[in-house]
Amino acid sequence: LPPYSQVFHGRESELEQIVGTLRQDSPRIAVLGTGGMGKTSLAVAVLHQNEVEAKFANRFFILCHSTATRTDLVSSIASHVGVLEGPNLARKVARHFSDALPTLLVLDNFETPWELTSSRLTSKI
Numbered sequence: 001l002p003p004y005s006q007v008f009h010g011r012e013s014e015l016e017q018i019v020g021t022l023r024q025d026s027p028r029i030a031v032l033g034t035g036g037m038g039k040t041s042l043a044v045a046v047l048h049q050n051e052v053e054a055k056f057a058n059r060f061f062i063l064c065h066s067t068a069t070r071t072d073l074v075s076s077i078a079s080h081v082g083v084l085e086g087p088n089l090a091r092k093v094a095r096h097f098s099d100a101l102p103t104l105l106v107l108d109n110f111e112t113p114w115e116l117t118s119s120r121l122t123s124k125i
Contacts, residue, residue, distance in 0.1 A: 001061050004048035011042050018046050022055065022104070043106045057101035065109040073113045077105070 014031075021027050031039045046052055047059050060080050067073040074090045081103075083089070083096050097103055 001047055001059060002044050004044060005041060008041055008045050011038055011045070014042055015045055015049070018042070019049055019051055022046070022052055040108050043108060047104065047106060052104065055102060056104040058103040059106075060103070061106045061108060063108050065112050067113045069113060073107075 018029055018031070021029055031042060033039055044061065047061060053059070058081075060077075062076055062080050064073060064076070067076050070090075074093055075085065077083075078085065078089055078093050078096075081093070081096055081100075083092050086092070097105075
């Protein structure tokens with residue numbers, strides 16, 4: 001995980017809201033906004049909250065800015081969580097998460113593979 005910055009101000013309300021949502025079963029959260037708003041800092045702060053550390057035995061922070069395809073993204077996730085490359089990698093990663101202890105997965109800059117995939121689909125139509 002990236003280190004927790006001691007300089008984190010102005011997002012306490014959002015931090016508490018996210019931690020509150022993480023108390024629920026199987027939460028899924030998207031933190032959206034333009035560049036430079038502090039989304040990454042907020043996500044890192046969440047990962048280092050005591051309550052989050054206690055609930056999620058496994059916590060991963062994955063940079064997606066260099067993942068151009070779904071395959072790249074699955075490969076990056078597999079690498080971070082210790083799943084070996086090979087056939088049916090997406091299925092292996094999914095199985096890993098279903099068998100694992102509670103896991104919090106942060107995909108930073110997820111819009112990169114999402115938008116690239118969407119634009120490729122649009123150009124094919």
